[in-house]
Amino acid sequence: MVSIDNDRDYIENTYRTLTALWPDRQPQLSYSTCFELLVAVMLSAQCTDDQVNKVTPALFTTYPNLHSMAEADITELESLVRSTGFYHTKAANIIATSRMLKERFDGKVPENIDELVCLPGVGRKTANLVVSACFGKPGIVVDTHVLRIARRLGIAPTDDPARSERMIAASINPERWTAFSHALNRHGKFICTARKPKCQECVLKANCPSVDILTT
Numbered sequence: 311m312v313s314i315d316n317d318r319d320y321i322e323n324t325y326r327t328l329t330a331l332w333p334d335r336q337p338q339l340s341y342s343t344c345f346e347l348l349v350a351v352m353l354s355a356q357c358t359d360d361q362v363n364k365v366t367p368a369l370f371t372t373y374p375n376l377h378s379m380a381e382a383d384i385t386e387l388e389s390l391v392r393s394t395g396f397y398h399t400k401a402a403n404i405i406a407t408s409r410m411l412k413e414r415f416d417g418k419v420p421e422n423i424d425e426l427v428c429l430p431g432v433g434r435k436t437a438n439l440v441v442s443a444c445f446g447k448p449g450i451v452v453d454t455h456v457l458r459i460a461r462r463l464g465i466a467p468t469d470d471p472a473r474s475e476r477m478i479a480a481s482i483n484p485e486r487w488t489a490f491s492h493a494l495n496r497h498g499k500f501i502c503t504a505r506k507p508k509c510q511e512c513v514l515k516a517n518c519p520s521v522d523i524l525t526t
């Protein structure tokens with residue numbers, strides 16, 4: 311594992327380079343309300359954003375809000391989300407979460423991470439995306455792409471998402487968390503890919519401790 315020991319210049323350069331290259335801070339999931347984003351992120355576990363975006367239009371037409379989702383027919387819901395994988399668990403969690411929002415949160419999506427992670431099927435990745443995209447709070451969304459690239463860059467040399475989140479958080483100021491997290495996601499998704507990272511076209515290759523690590 312590579313490690314960068316509190317190298318502020320390295321972090322600063324990485325942040326500036328990546329956020330200039332990938333300035334988009336919006337989730338790549340389609341949604342029109344916080345509840346829809348919450349459900350979309352729950353569906354994105356072990357599934358691509360593109361595939362989730364294919365199923366959510368029909369899902370949100372059939373069940374347009376958390377009240378209708380709380381009363382959803384589980385068999386129908388399962389068939390609507392089947393192509394995202396793990397559909398039994400996902401459908402059950404979506405219904406349970408909708409009911410909890412109705413009963414314990416006055417029909418609203420909570421604004422803080424501690425409350426969000428109490429919801430069935432909602433982990434820190436989902437909670438961080440919701441608080442940052444819906445409520446404008448700092449959020450570090452450690453998905454598979456962020457976990458991988460933060461490890462390769464030495465910013466968070468770990469395979470544990472919760473630990474990675476803490477290490478990324480400690481590396482930069484909170485007002486930069488959301489932008490950094492989205493930029494890391496895009497760079498990991500399109501350049502620093504799992505099997506064949508495109509190191510020779512990567513804007514970070516001059517300083518990255520893992521450059522060409524898979525080809526040497």
Ligand code: SF4
Nearest residue numbers: 502507509512515518
């Ligand atoms: S140089 Fe290679 S390993 Fe490093 S961030 Fe870029 S693509 Fe990933």
